[in-house]
Amino acid sequence: MIEILEHLQQYVPGARTELEEIQEREETNPKMQAIPVGGDQLTCERIRGAHMARLDGDTQEERLEGLITMVEDFHEKINFLQAMMDRFYKPGSARETGTLYQLRNVINRRNVTKNVSADYHAVGSFIDLVTSAHVIAAALKAFGMDSIEDPCPKVPLFTESADEGSKKRLLDKIVGEIVDTFFLNSLTVTVNRIEDDETAIEGPIVDDGVYNYATNVTKYGLLRKIYVLATRNGDGIRQIRHWKYGLLVYDLSHKIKYRLESFLLLAGVNALFTEKQRHQIIWNRFVNLSGGKDKNLDGDYVMELLNKYAKGRVKLLGPNQTPEIVDRIGKTMMFCHNVNEKLEREIGVHPAGIHHAQRDKTQDIKAVVNQLKNANVFSVIRGRQHDSFQEQFDMFQNVNSHALHKWLNVKKQEYSNGKYAF
Known part of the structure; x- marks a missing residue:
């Protein structure tokens, strides 16, 4: 890794390409302008290890100070999805309607396994489909509709003749009601509890394990879908925001290395890096190979x-x-x-296809929606429980806020003392 970084450092602005006398360093060469080098969590860990191995170097080049680490997002998507599967996917729940494993069997997704690394795209596609189905089922419940084909009673007559601004305001109002009813309130309470370091705040967790399971699967799934859309659209701000949720998810699922990586990225972007480095790390996370x-x-x-x-x-x-x-x-x-x-x-050779044929998912979504609707997963029926999921949970309810704040304060203290926080 040291040899790799030495090779990469030749592209750093201000780095010396040939050895010079140490005493001439400041007079003849501008200070290096450190640039980010990206990779997955293990790559970043190894880069920091190389930096530590060279702490006793006489020059900036020998200390490899021209490169800073930037954890990237694809492998984090895999770990985020793995944390979700670890929490909500159990083969023993095959007979419990509304659980991920039961829904996987309903639509015959046999390539979906608990090990996300075995087939990330299959698992991701399944979770995205199930998330969409949960949102539809929640909307049907909120609007009192029996099926997707029924007209929505929340939409006034002659809406199609309204202007675009009015349509958008109406859509925002309707969607806001669904979010407030099923997803946002409890999430806001639990995040505020963690931020305030209080355990006594009571959240609106109802005594219905089936309802809690369905709403929390949807929250995880929506966070993932937003993350994927942020990548496609090159939205670096939203990408960084996702790591804030990721830090809590990894703390809860005991993925301590990705929890640390989340902290280091957020600390760097919000406090430690220069404005130029911050801009590079936020917006240089994407590559567009085909244009468009x-x-x-x-x-x-x-x-x-x-x-x-x-x-x-x-x-x-x-x-x-x-x-x-x-x-x-x-x-x-x-x-x-x-x-x-x-x-x-x-020479007229037909180019190889770059797009995969997309299977029509309409029937699968309808099948999942029917399962959720028949099980009344978005109705509060106190005392219900999935036998395989005895925990009465909300998304971040089980985060130990005292331990998390203590860990964060230790890391911040290490940084303030000029030490590496890992």
Whole structure:
């Protein structure tokens, strides 16, 4: 890792490319302008380990001060989804209507397993579908509708002839009622309890385990969907905001390394980094390979794609691999790929498909909505409980606010003393 950082540091503005006398450093070279280098949690951890190994260096270059860590988002999406599956997905709940495992069997998603890393896209697609179905079921309950096809009694007659501003205000009002009824109130109370370091605040947690399970699955699912949309739209502010929720989720699920990574990112963006570094970290989290609106990808996801492409080229070498050839492949693979695409266009070869055929999910959504509606998951019926989920929980109710505040204060104290907070 030290060798990698030494190589990357040549691209840092103000970094010396050749050794100079130590005493001439400040007079002949401007101070380095540190830039962020991104990666998943393990990469960031190793970068910080390399920094610690070089703390006794005589120059900025030897201490590798030209690079700062920036945790990226694709692998965090996997961990966030894993935290959700750990909490809400149990194979023993197959007979309990409305649970994730039961709904998975209803729509026959056999590629969905509790281990998200085995097939992230399958699990993510399933959770997004179930979240949409929960929102629809909540809307049906709030509006007193029997099916999706029924007219909504909340929509006045002749609404289609209104102007766009009026339609938007009406939509905001209708959606706001659903959010306030089922999702927002308890979440606000539990977050305020954590912020105020109080455990005595009573939240509106009802004595209905089925209702609590359904509303909390929806909250997790909506946080995930917002996170995915933020990536597609290149919304860095919303990406950083998600890590605030992520810190609480990882504290609750005992994912201590991602909890620490959440703290380090938020501390850097809000207090430690310069304005330029802050701007780079917020807005340089995305890559758009194909151009166009809503097609941004996470930086570490694009790196996974490039690694897969490079490994395919290296595999073709068979036993003829040498470090020089592998290095040449890494430096030229995108150039060769672009040349290949241009040549295919000129000779009329049909380009390879870049879009996956999307299966129509309408019937699956209707099936899940019917399950939720028949089980009355959004009606408060006191005393109900899923046998596999005995916990009467709200999203962050079980976060130990005293322990979390103590941990945060320790980390802030380490930073204020000029130490590494890890």
